[in-house]
Amino acid sequence: MGKRFLLVTEEWAGSGHRMAALALEEAVRYGGGGTLSAKVVGGLETASPALRELSRLFYMGMLRHAPLLWQRLYEGERLWGATLKRPLAWWLSQTLTEQLLRVEQPDVVVATHAYCLSALAMAKKKMDKPFHLVSVPTDYHINPFWVHPEIDSYIVAHQQLADVLESDFGVRPDAIRVFGIPVRPVFHEAGKRDKSYWKRQLGLSPEPFTVLISGGEGGRGGMEQVVRELAEMEEPLQIIVITGNNSALYHRLTEWASRRASQHRFVMKGYEPQIWQWIGAADAYVSKPGGISCAEALALKTPLILYQPLPGQEWKNCAFLLKHGAAVLAERPEEIRETIGRWRVREEWEHAVEQMEPLRRPESARQIAEYLLRV
Structure with missing residues (x-):
């Protein structure tokens, strides 16, 4: 059996993140010639369906009723980044480790949504079998949600984003690849x-x-x-x-x-x-x-x-x-x-x-x- 790929995404905030994961699943399967396993899963759908629904309702409600407030919250990205990287990530990592990672035993984990990315980074340290963790931002923008010391590779849309990862977040240049946002073949x-x-x-x-x-x-x-x-x-x-x-x-x-x-x-x-x-x-x-x-x-x-x-x-x-x-x-x-x-x-x-x-x-x-x- 070849490599095992796990593509973790979300679809409650729009279909784009899932489309990116499906594009990579298709391309990996084709490139691997049938010698590997590739699976797309919803992070919150696996870890906490209740939190997924709560997040969906909050996001849709903010867009509908308070879009300017949502913009201010989004721009307060360091606060949100800290939340996703510490208390929430620690809690989600427990479930993801037991219900997903130890079941699937992946060699490579790719995240096309940032919500569970820090939780995956924490879970990585708990696994007996190590895996390569990949961050794939699906926008022409980088914020702290997508960055964590345990991430092995970053794949970004443009050199401008690679420069931000280096200058603002101290990511090593050899961990960054500029391949673009993945669209289906x-x-x-x-x-x-x-x-x-x-x-x-x-x-x-x-x-x-x-x-x-x-x-x-x-x-x-x-x-x-x-x-x-x-x-x-x-x-x-x-x-x-x-x-x-x-x-x-x-x-x-x-x-x-x-x-x-x-x-x-x-x-x-x-x-x-x-x-x-x-x-x-x-x-x-x-x-x-x-x-x-x-x-x-x-x-x-x-x-x-x-x-x-x-x-x-x-x-x-x-x-x-x-x-x-x-x-x-x-x-x-x-x-x-x-x-x-x-x-x-x-x-x-x-x-x-x-x-x-x-x-x-x-x-x-x-x-x-x-x-x-x-x-």
Whole structure:
């Protein structure tokens, strides 16, 4: 039997962390040629389902009712980092050791969410069989949640984050790898096709400028406001709306579009498991800046318009992408219209795609897997 890999994640704060773990599981299995074991597990789901539900309710409640307070709490990251690294980590480490690590006996443990990372670091010291612990931040930002002296390897999205690990946290350079945020290997393959191919595959019209609007799994980010604003544009658009699991929004927009006489074509979708096809077909992608969503758009060379970022890591992602010229931030729906009007000029659109190139890491999952198989 080859190496045993354990990928620990969370999904209660959005699907991106789990998608990163699934990307690595797939890449590791493929790279290992069937000679290893790889398993994705939820950290809190294993250690404390009650705490998982409490954390979910708290997080969703703060985003809904007190987003600015959540931003202040997030920016007080050293306090939260201390909590996750000491009392809570000690308690969680007991359960993770007994219910997960001693059962699975992993050689490599990879964390794509920070909640249980310090607990895993504490548990590592208790294990008779040592394992290699890997921190994989899934955003374009580093905070203390992701750092611990017992972590063996850090895999980050960009050299700027590697520099922060060295300068702010004293992490050794040889423990850091800049491979990018892991996206599923299918995104790398999909990126080899041009947009006309994906439009044909999906039965879309090849000519109109195509805008994809998505608010993640929960259909957040003022999507309805954006759709209504774009509907007022004079030149025809192809508008794809993916509402995720937000069925109320899906039905509301579908009914609205069916009653509207328009020069635009509207395509309404709910949860879409093959999202790479729709991102691949789009000429512009209006989204909130989750780390995985942005990495997927970069992989598929689809220019990003960021709208209504959630407080916390999404504000940080937004600042990073704007600094590198790899996205546009629209603070008002009218600014989305203005950007799309500008990108209709082919040279302007091609320039937006070129700006994304330095941050693209479509082969991130394969490169990470190759590294993990060697450690």
